[in-house]
Amino acid sequence: MAEASNHFLEVNQIDSFYSQIQALEGVDLYIDKGEIVTLIGSNGAGKSTTLKSISGQVRPKNGSIIFDGQEISKFQAHKTALLGIAQVPEGRRIFPRLTVRENLQIGAFSVKDKHVIAERMERVFNYFPRLKERLNQRGGTMSGGEQQMLAIGRALMMKPKLLMLDEPSMGLAPIIVEQIFDIIKEMNEEGMTILLVEQNAYQALQIADRGYVIQTGSIVLDGNGDELMKNEQVRAAYLA
Amino acid sequence: MLAHIIQNLPQVLIDGLTLGVVYAVVAIGYTMVYGILELINFAHGDVFMTGAFIGAIVLFLLMGMGFLAALPAILVFIIVIVIAAIATGLLGVGIERVAYRPLRKKNAPKLIALITSIGISFVLEDLVRFIAELKTGNYIVTAPPMFNHKFTLNLHSALPFFNNATFQSSFLLVLIVTIIMLIALDLFVNKTKWGMAMRAVAQDRDTASLMTINVNRVISVTFFIGSALGGATGVLFMIQYGTIDPYIGFILGIKAFTAAVLGGIGNIRGAMFGGVMLGLLEMFAASNLSIITHGAMGAEYKDVFAFIILILVLIFKPEGLFGKAVVEKV
Amino acid sequence: ACSPKSGGSNGKTVIEIGSQSPLSGGSATLGDAIRLGAKLAIEDRQKEFEKKGFQIKLKDLDDQGDPKKGVANAQILASDKDVLAVVGHLNSGVAIPSSEVYNKNNLAMVSPATTATVVTDRKLPTVNRICARDDFQGPAGANFAVKTLKAKKIFVIQDKTAYGSGLAEQFRDQAKKLGAEIVGYEGITVGEKDFNGVLSQAVAKKPDLIYFGGVYAEGGLIIKQARQKGFDGPIMGGDGLDSSSTVQIAGDSVKGVYLTSVAGDVSKTEKGQAFAKKYKKEFGKNVESYSAYGYDAAGVILDGLMKAIDGNDGKKPTREQVTKAIRSVQNYDGVTTKVSLDDKGDNKFAKVYIYNFTEAKYPPVQKAEISQ
Amino acid sequence: MSAFFEKIAQSKKNQIILFLTYVIVTGAGLFLLPDSTIAFLLLLFSILILYYLNLNLRAKWVTGIVILAVVVPFIASFSDSYQTYMEVGTLVGIYCAMALGLNIVVGFAGLLDLGFIAFFAVGAYTYAIFASDQASKFMPFGHYPLSGGTFWIFIFIAAIVAAIFGILLGVPVLRVRGDYLAIVTLGFGEIIRILLNNMDHPINITNGSMGIASITPPSFFGISIGSSNQFYYIAFAIFLLVIYVVRKLEYSKLGRAWKAVRDNEIAAQSMGIPLVKTKLAAFAIGASFSGMMGVVFAAKQMFVDATSFTYLESTMVLVMVILGGMGSVPGVILGAAVVIILRTQVLTNISNWLSAMSSNYGISIPPALSPEKMQLLIFGILLIVFALYRTQGLIPHKNRKVDVAKLKKESEQAALTRKKTASGGADS
Amino acid sequence: MNILEVKHLTKEFGGLTATSDINMTIKKNSITAVIGPNGAGKTTFFNMITAVYHPTSGDILLNGKSLVGLKPHQVSQFGITRTFQNIRLFENMTVLENVLVGMHQNLKSHWIGTLLQLPHIRKIEENARTTAYDILNYVGLENYVNENAGNLAYGAQRRLEIGRAIAAKPKVLLLDEPAAGMNPKETERLTNLIHDMRTKLDVTIILIEHDMNLVMKISDSIYVLDHGELIASGKPNEIRNNKKVIEAYLGKGAVSNG
């Protein structure tokens, strides 16, 4: 099954289900090392499910997922994460009763070295000074946008090889949204591979190398960012 | 009236403390499992009971081999408690594997685990009873007496408004061992990464696993520690009271669970405090209720008294004494 | 259960005797003793019945000490035509509702152990017991405590069960009548192991005697913990303490404990010794006091049954006949007690014995024997 | 094979024929083997089959009631075990009603209650005290015991008394959340039990641990009711009433409010649902079912004492609810039936069978391991197995689906009439 | 005519002042936007209006009557309903039932009537279902009527929340980031929906939103919060060009997009 692949991440023909309901049908995509790839589609198309399938939160029934030469579709989520795949989940999923500091620390759970943790935390504070102000506030009492920053910060603490972001700009003030896209670019420049799900298709396609369009559980279009942005269908469906 | 109550106070405190620390450690087992799975682990009381029996078996074996006479009592005690703790720890892990993990995998509703835990509780009670009965013909087992040196606190001569109080050396043992266990646990949970992982798993399992946390492992470890503490407490209980039967876990379980809630469930220090407080309350009620009510209500109302205090506490502090009010962000 | 049972395994007509007692749960030792005693009685007399063409079987059910279960079981027994009588019930609370069912079905019950007065005071023709009633045992204990042991201040503890509080109440009332002062009357919770709270109170009142109404599981610990608290006066209890377990649990502290029992000391009579030996051989356990009671309750039933068979020309009797025959049993000579049933179903020969533990050994030494 | 089943599933006629055949065969089975518990259970099983049949609701109800009220008692009456069967039937009825009550609290409103048996106790004692001479021990007026005819009134009195106790419990409980509630309810249950067991002094209200004996049996137009087959019908009737109430409530405004509170308190409040009133209603209505059945229980047993109302009993009722499928009315009924039949019949049979086996084959089992003692063990194992294999409960809860096509049509029609009256400005 | 007035509204969490001395007047049947950086206190503001939190000081008046001290369900009965920033649906109920719960306070059916099967109560319930269906149709969920709410995708859940809120027939509808999780196309549809609601349902709308396209397009007036304080208010055009707002919130290019 795991034929040698040259892509960093390769998703082959996966079908995913929520008990009986099929959410993905033969989804096929790949990401090369160092790329920013975006996945766009309307509500309920299956974007989040695709991310969850890769991270191991949803186990695909059929198909394979190969990451860095390894078949991971049967991995438990924590194993996948240990390989260096991080996910900023939809709806933020902050640990509500852990403090901001703890939420960040737990992002670096697999890191032993205290200095490294401190370093990364400083960097997150650089991006989001608000978090530094609120180190001891419980995650659950932060405002929506603050939580979103925390969720992104938490994922950055892991310093993953592949970062998957599920609608990172949701709930953020415009000024912060701009900043988020800057951070993504910056991370990418430092060598992190990015899979980005965004409703803000315009901005996503602008920074993406390539993009996929997903519709009712299947990929219907793909191409590089500019192509997709010019595509009539895409414009009609996703870009107002 | 007041004079009577005060006279007896030292004795009540000693007895209450003994029972209270036992409640406290068992309560911690509840709190840990509850904290991580939000499951009221009905089987926990029976794990405690099993620990007591395993301790008794080991003690009898040692006695049979003549070690009891040959070794210093404290060493025998350490051997017994360590073996019992490890065995019950593993038992706890096994229970989790068999009865709870499959449910998690199937995304079952939270409460269904209540059923398996009740099932496990019946099974443990009967299995232990069968084994005890096969071996001794009677399921009520009395362990060889240990640490039963009697001390008398000569308070009366110094402070005439107190009566003298008595206790056995086992009381000191129970107190010291539980305190050691409690401190060790507190450090473990609050100062190591495991503690944070446990809390994270408790709050959001899916997301915790995204953070490279092996959720099943964390849960297993939690069960191991909680059950081992319970089992070790079983041994203490056996030594303190001498007699055990397969049903001790049931009543003690309810009390310990109550204590856990009193302190604020999910909170380890709260469980300790709740346990001690419940023990004291009960003992106080048993020895003073009829004095206070002039015989209208006797010691038989001690549990009513304890539960009413609990309910009052929860009315005024719904999250328990040590629990932090979780203000939900809306 | 669907095969016709009337033809027994060897062509004999099967007659079943039901037994109901708690075989699981907290008082299973006692319940099991009753069951095994009954079993032994049947085995002992099987030959007699085989000669007449009958085979006796025990249908033993677990009432779990639960009235609901008891009633449901009673229905099962009642609906089994082969069951002609029942040895049963340890707990009064189970016996009372279950016996309503027996009575409706004309099924005789002989209880080895229920001492509550209501059980026979309802005057049901099917309900009998061979042990003494609370209002005999309790006062007998009080007489001994006040008159012989000269107790002036008595602290009474009871376990808040029908048995324990029934007994303790009778004891208290009589003791008061005799002029003793009751310095405390307190309840404990069955199943717990720590009675220090009540005992602190008891010891502080410096009584001459502590009385406990309840069974050995708690009694043994109360004895032990009272001694630890420095109480070295006499402690007294009822037949619920009459068990080897009392000694096992209390250990050395048991010295100086008195108990009233409705059971005679089996070890005293030859018959009793033989019984104990046989019991041990058969079941690998030492006799409990209720073992002999189970044995004798079944014995009374078997006597009645034999009479009924004879009265019915050697044919299988009806339940009515058995009920009547059992009620008319006179001078049955059992291992622990003689039995003659009066018109309520109580045993005229029920005696109360007073025992004293002088050392940590079971059985205790018999001090007195009191008849009604 | 599967094609065969599909065919059956498609054709209503086939289903009816097969079902009737099943009832006749199992009925005949019970008739021929009157003492066989298995035959009895197989006949009862028809109710479950009926539930899954593809018939219209009313037909199912009528058939079910006919089977339970006529067919089963009639056939069973030929058996020696008639009263046993009816006793079990009565208990099933009693516990079903209780479990349905608890289901309102736990399944609908999401409030975990570990002391539910208290309400049953309250009902039982309410009747027991006045239907025996107990009342004369503290009531200065009136003649006690009351006559058996008052039984019927007491069913309603007990419902109200239990509901009041439900509200009493509810008041402190409302402050606490989630599983704190569990312990408060547990405490409440224990408090009630201990009180009942101790209220023989200073005033003798409950006769303490001696319990109340000689309770007057109910009478119906002068006929005294005493046997299980008669109680069966009483329990069955109340059960039907309860099921009707539950069914209707589940999809009423109140039922939706319960579920909304269960799913999300804050959102529910923001939609105008008063928390306090809604939760108290759940406690009160759930408790009242228990109260009613308590009266039946007391009358049937003719004796009550506190040992029937322990914490273990509360957990048993909870087990029925969860095992059956929280929130699912048919599931809860099945759960209650399974637990009761297991505990009173099947386990006893299994252990009898085991001991018969061992004595027939001359296997000597040490008394410690004798099968009579294994009932709880087997029960425990069964609970675990059930829970592991039916994680959502025996019959999981499903939300009722509405007929969308019909709704659509109605909505279009309504739009049309609106247009016709054509004044506009109304709501959507 | 003013329907809602907010006076000196302040909320403190421990040492943190989430909103401080906010004053607002909202005209009947208007659409008002509340914007501001993350953590500015917008949601807290909504929470106080709906009595989920109690203000530390200040007053809220609906048609001149104070709402302070009421319970959340009472506020709802007075005619204010809301949606939640972090979605709060009744996840184990169907989509239709969610909307029916929204109608709770307007349904005249009582459970005793239901038990007695009174015909008019049945009629009420039937009508309620039809209305609920209409609402679902309105928010574009007519194909999910029987689905469990928890199983919907994020965007659909948002629309269901709106549907549930309008089912309560509010006088004032509070929407907390209704467009979050929607793509521009969907947002456009939502914009139209909100417009439509205002005219058709005769409702006053206050919304919190970070999507400036939406805000600028439909708001009659905009209030800007920063660090709990009101830093600006006015017509969209005024806000768009307000220096303070650009600096604190909009950033340079935000508005020009699309």
Ligand SMILES: Nc1ncnc2c1ncn2[C@@H]1O[C@H](COP(=O)(O)OP(=O)(O)OP(=O)(O)O)[C@@H](O)[C@H]1O
């Ligand atoms: N837990 C669940 N149970 C059942 N069905 C689900 C569940 N979660 C999602 N679905 C369904 O799976 C499909 C895909 O959902 P998914 O969340 O992947 O969509 P999405 O593209 O991320 O949408 P959105 O933009 O709204 O986040 C949807 O039809 C949704 O209804």
Ligand SMILES: Nc1ncnc2c1ncn2[C@@H]1O[C@H](COP(=O)(O)OP(=O)(O)OP(=O)(O)O)[C@@H](O)[C@H]1O
């Ligand atoms: N319960 C609480 N306890 C402590 N602090 C809180 C609580 N609720 C909110 N806060 C804090 O109050 C401030 C305002 O929060 P609020 O949720 O109102 O922000 P917001 O304007 O809605 O932001 P966003 O746009 O990110 O949703 C935040 O800094 C938040 O951390």
Ligand SMILES: [Mg+2]
């Ligand atoms: Mg999504």
Ligand SMILES: [Mg+2]
């Ligand atoms: Mg907000």
